[in-house]
Every structure is written in structure tokens, then in C-alpha cells.
Amino acid sequence: MDPKNPETKDLEYQALGEVFEVPIGPIHPALKEPIRLTFRVRGERIVGVEIRAGFVHRGIEFMGMRQGRNLIQVLYLAERICGICSISHPIALTQAVERAAGIEVPPRAQYIRVIISELERIHSHLLWAGVAAHELGFDTLLHLTWRVREKVLDILEELTGNRINYAIPIFGGVRRDITPEQYPKVWEALRYYRGLLEQLLDAFLHDPTVEARTRGVGILEPKEAEELCAVGPTARASGLRKDVRQDRPYLAYSDFQVKAITPADYGLTPMGDVYDKIVVRLLEVGQSLEIIEKALENMPEGEITSFPKIPALLAHLKKAEGEGLGWHEAPRGEVIHYIRLVAGEEAPLVWKVKAPTYSNLLSWRPMFEDQEIADIPIIAACIDPCICCNDRFYIVEGSREKIVAKEELLRLSWEKTRKISAHHRGEHGGAG
């Protein structure tokens, strides 16, 4: 039978029996963050999927536009959209505001933004590789990957003071310079990863278990990826040369001549399956190392911000009138922020955030189609979904959905803390 022919496919499905619905999520061991995927299955075969997001949407855009926050406060909010992309959103937002308010960014600051972004990509891709190994039931590889990931987090902590939420970009520049004593530490980390990359590629790509679980699983055809506007490694694994750093350069990225990576760069014909997504992400770790090396070698001297005094910056922003777009290739794909400023107002009139997972949600549909139930966790994970980038808040109570305000959440968490401390004090019949 021809599997591409819809009629024979339908007959095949019918032979498998009745259609059942299998809900996965919002809270489920297979998912790292809350989302609800309702699968229609015949036997073990998936015949359709319904995707419902929104379980951790916090109304961040509303909080930025309507609650009287000034732009610097909005910047800190943007940083908290996502822990893993915690420099991607500030980079997109600062560029949008700099466009709207006509602010220049000194060359050295652009280089520092690029370096921190690429370090973030390394830590994010290694985080994902570990999660993927875990979803495949290969926890040894998870622990290996996450152990080597610590090094890049240490460097980020050295340069910014934090493992995540770096607070580096500010409108007009960056908040911290890279000092002469820090250079050798960064170089040392780069050498460490250079030495590891081959090992990682070998551990993931030449392992029969990984190959068996990922080859031909969760395929996204190039045509589908293009039509559904997939972004990041999800699109590139299908063979699309789509990377914002290459297509619409920004900051200092044109200095590094970034080329979008596809599995073809590893000598493979892109299939768009989970295996290809591993290939692309691991190769991109190497690409990021290269960009950071070039950036360190060619680092321009000079100021790191065009507004060293925050009150002057705030005053300038308050007078600014205009609109602007800022974009960035985050580890998961294109992040874009639109902002509109009105003179005399501290808060932006319009702020729209688009995270990569928002663009990749639709790609899940063809990826799940005709797959096995047992492959749901790895296919769900393969776009590297970042639900917190994407979302809002409500709970499901029985079959009824209701919204929970922050106040109620706090009350519940206090209640729980009280219960736990009471338990520890032995008020519940003593520790047994």
C-alpha cells in the first residue's frame, strides 16, 4: 500500500480499530512544562492532535503596557519571560527600543551582546540534548551532557554574576564589560568544549539506540516547515537555510558571516526527523564556539554604553516617540519584539513579544501524524518547546477550567509552607 495515498492510509487506519482520545498534560511526566496535547489514536498509531497552550501565560505584555512600568522595568520583565532564553528576549527588546528612540549601541557593547548570546546558545543546546537523551530513556547520556553544561554556566556566572537572568543588555549598550582577567577563563572554556564536541557528536549520532529511537521519527517535511513558518533548529533540520543571524543580520553578526546549519553540513541528506534536530543543535554548539572565538579576537575597544547614567537614559526614553522591531536568533529560533513609544509616557503604548515556540507550535501537527504513542515524549521535546515563553495561566479542576490569580497562588503556597513547617515541628502527630 502507498502510505502517501490518503485513501489507502484511511483503510490502514480503519484496520487498526476504533479511535481513542489520549490526553497528555497539562501536567504529565512526559512534559517539562505545562501544555495539553490531546491525541486521537487508533491502536498505537496517532491519527490527530489537538494542542492547547496557555497554562503558564502570565500576561507579561499586559504588565509591560498597561501597568505603569517604565521601559527599564519592562526590560527586567522581558528577561523573565524565559529562564533559558534570558538574554534573547532582552536583546530583541533593546534593539526594538533603540530603533524607536534612535539610540546607538557602541561596537564593544554589540560584541559583548553577541558573546553572551552565543554562550546562552551553547548552554541551551546542551540542556536540550540532555532532555532528549532522557526522553529516549538514555539517562547516562543526560547526566554526561548536563555535567559538561556546567562549564558554560560557570562562565556565564563569571561574566554576568548569574547562571541565568544575566541582566546584560540595557538600552544603548550593556551593563558589564568583560575584564582582561576574564578573557583567559573564557578561552579555557572554549578549549574545553572544542575538545568535547567530537565526543558529544559521537555519543549522540553513532549510538545505535539513539539512532533507532530518532531516525524517521517526528518528520517535518521541508515544504511543511516553510508553510508553517517553523523557525530555528526545527526548520533547519528539515533542510531550510533559515537563521535570522544570516538572513537579516543585526548587532555585530554580519562581522561573523553566520551561515545557517542544516544536516547537509554533516554530510547527511536532511530528513527533518528527530535525529536531524540533534545533528543541527550539536553542530550549532561548534558554530557558537567559532563566533565567540572570533568575537574575542576582534573585540573593539571603547565604551560599553551610550548612556552611562540611568536617569539620563530614562529621560531620553520618556521623550522618545516612534516604533521599532528588534529580532534575534534565540537557541530555539526567531524572537521578535515590536514596541511603540509615545512622547511623555514612560510605559510603551504597544509591546508584542513573539517567542520561537509560538512559531513552532503548528509544526507539531505534521510531526505527530502517523507516529507511535511511545514516541510522543521525544517528538514533543524535539522542537525544544519553551512553554513559559509562550504562555499564560489557568488550571483544570476536574473537567472545569478556571483562572487562578497570583494572590490565590500565593495563598496556596503559604498554606503549603505552613503545613510543611507544622509537620517538621511535629504538630501532625510527630515525625515518625
Place this chain on the structure above:
Amino acid sequence: MKASQVLSALSTALGEKLKNYELRPREVGVRQKWTVEEIWAEVSRDAIPEAVATLKSLGPLHISVISGHDAGEEIELLYHLAVGFGTEGGEVMVTLRTRVPKSDPAVPSICGILPGAETTEREKIEFLGVDFPGIPRKDHVFLPDDFPGHPWRRDEPELGKYLHYMVEWEKDDGSKES
């Protein structure tokens, strides 16, 4: 792809329906300077599908997002599209601006031309109350189905208070809950 190429294709296809347009070039790069051009154009709402189809005929088309805003009597929508990915510096960002009256807030859906626009159109249905005739499904993406109103509208003061209560937890005098 060049922005001028995209602009001339748009003006040939749309004629009068392309109202205002401007090129906003941005200089990027430190040692390797590059000019990235952006097109910002205003079109009437009926011309949106035609404009998107024209862009699609020029090269691979990507929709980043549709942003929107409550402008009093009207709702303003901005379609942020990018045409021509795949070459270094070869993608042109095109923002199409359109306005719809609140009395009839509808724009023809572009999902038939660009299926990837579904999520962002659906988001505008729930957040701004704009309808997109022709969209394959209208379910909410983010908000519960029975959510009272459209959060980005500024003409619903009661909803504004409710949202304030949902996202902030300070008391009215600014003090924190104890």
C-alpha cells in the same frame, strides 16, 4: 532580495490599495557593515491577502507575528512578515499596517496563503476581538474559552481592573500583602 524589488512588486500588485510606504534601512555590523532594509507599508484590510500572496510569489515567506493595538475607534494591526530567507542578508522585513473599525473588526484570513499565520491570527481573535473570516479554526490559543473579554482592548474598564487584580498583587496603596 532587495527591498526596492519587493516594494515595486507590492505597488504593481496593489496599486491604490497600497496607501503609504517607507523604507527604514538599518546599518548593522562593526567591521563588516551591512544595510538591512525594512519596508513599512499601510494597506487597506481587503488588500491584505493580495499583499501576502504577492510577497509569497517573490520568495520563501515567513510571518513573524501580527501585533495589534486598540486605537480608540479603530483597531490597528501590524503584520510583520519577512520574505526571502536563505541567503546572507537577503531577507527583507515587511510590516503591513491595516486598520479596522471596531464596529466591524474583521480582516480576511491569510491562512489559505500562509498556513503558519494560524496561531497569530487566533491570538488576535482572543486578545483584540478581531475576526479573520476564512481561518480554519477559531479556538483560543492562550486564554480559557470563557475568558470575559479581550485583554488588549482599552475600552473595557472593568476588564482592565480584573486583569490588574490577576497580574499584580500589591494592595491599592502599593504595599505588599503580608
